[in-house]
Amino acid sequence: MQTVSAVLDSISDIGRDPSRGGYSRGVYTGAERSLREWFDAEATARGLSVETDRNGILWAWWDATDSRDGALVTGSHLDSVPGGGAFDGPLGVASALVAVDLLRERGVEPRRSLAVAVFPEEEGSRFGLSCLGSRLLTGSVDPDTVRSLTDTDGTTFAEASRAAGIDPAHLGRDEDAVRHIGDFVELHVEQGRGLIDLDSAVAIGSTMLGHGRWRLSIAGQGNHAGTTLMADRADPMIAAAQVVLAARKIAAEQDGARATVGRLQPVPGGTNVIASRVDLWLDVRHEEDAVTASLIEKIHGQAQKICAFEGCRATLTEESRSGTVHFDGALQHTLASALGRSFPGTPTLPTGAGHDAGILGAIAPTAMLFVRNPTGISHSPEEFVERDDADAGAVALADVLEDLL
Ligand code: GLV
Ligand code: MN
Ligand code: MN
Ligand code: MN
DSSP, rough: OOOOOHHHTTTTTTTTTTTTSOOOOOOHHHHHHHHHHHHHHHHHHTTHHHHHHHHSEEEEEESSSSSSSSSSEEEEEOOOOOTTSTTHHHHHHHHHHHHHHHHTTTTOOOSSOEEEOOOSSSSOOOTTTTTTHHHHHHSSSHHHHHOBBBOSSSHHHHHHHHHHOOOGGGGGHHHHHHEEEEEEEEEEESSHHHHHTTTTEEEEEEEEEEEEEEEEEEEOOOOEEETTOOGGGHHHHHHHHHHHHHHHHHHHHTTTOOEEEEEEEEESSOEEESSSSSEEEEEEEEHHHHHHHHHHHHHHHHHHHHHHHOOOHHHHHEEEEEEEEOHHHHHHHHHHHTTTTTTTTTEEEEEOOHHHHHHTTTTSSSEEEOOOTTTOSSSSSSSOOHHHHHHHHHHHHHHHHHOOO
């Protein structure tokens, strides 16, 4: 049996991004496609039978009975944010493969089929819509909208899918996959300092913070940086700067709220050019969905005031929204009792991050396991997991799967 770190070491060169640091593994880019091939090989070597479904989700099956309906599914994603860490996504996939090894070693004979799944575009880093694979599977997003999503190079999701060997005509709710998922358990690196503070290697997920993404386009007057007097400008960058500060202020005034502008695009983007438009993306999160809605309304209202003052116009477009998810209570109990043997007193922990487990909760009981991240930093090259903790995570996952199989 390999350690989780040994499995992850085998992909440590794929998708490195020297200019940003860390990894850039956008969905269906060369790097992510290499990771998909790697997964196919690793799963096949373990005697699992690998299939790609109509939405580009990879399934590695351990068929225990004639039917795959109501199977136990585990897994995560292999795509990353730009300049992300090595663990967000791949840890859950590598741990699932190692958990299969452990179950085989233990001589477990499953009473239902088990699948390790890999979901495409969890981060929404290339096409803007997070958890795209699971949203397509559950039918919570319109396939026509998805087909026409465009990356920064102008490639559509339909074109990128086709290049990855997935026919975009068939995207959409997948009744087979819906029937197949009896329970879903996702292991994931912890993305804050929750487990450092709790002094524990693993935790059971309790809730997933509601969140949404909005694009704010601020239109102004493109012009010459040298010939345009300061008083004569309608500069959307000046408006954007104030919107960023307003978002911080509005979120800071609301207990438990987060608002982030992590991406901003001036058009056309020249040093000696006053931009004609600035697009910025807002990520807003709160445990109460109504509060998330009121936060974005406040930010939008403030943006309109700022833009009116600066001679610009603001247009807000919602790109995605996911409500707060409470993971299945009964499944959490099952996890706690399975972990009672090797990890007594495993804590429960909410997460501020989004996950496919949140989306799949609409069609099946879902649960999450978190593994300690000693830096407390994620979506950054500094995200980390100690080797011993990674192996503890795989043992915990195997314990859980064994009880659920
Ligand atoms: C995904 O990791 C997210 O929380 O945005
Ligand atoms: Mn992430
Ligand atoms: Mn993730
Ligand atoms: Mn079937």
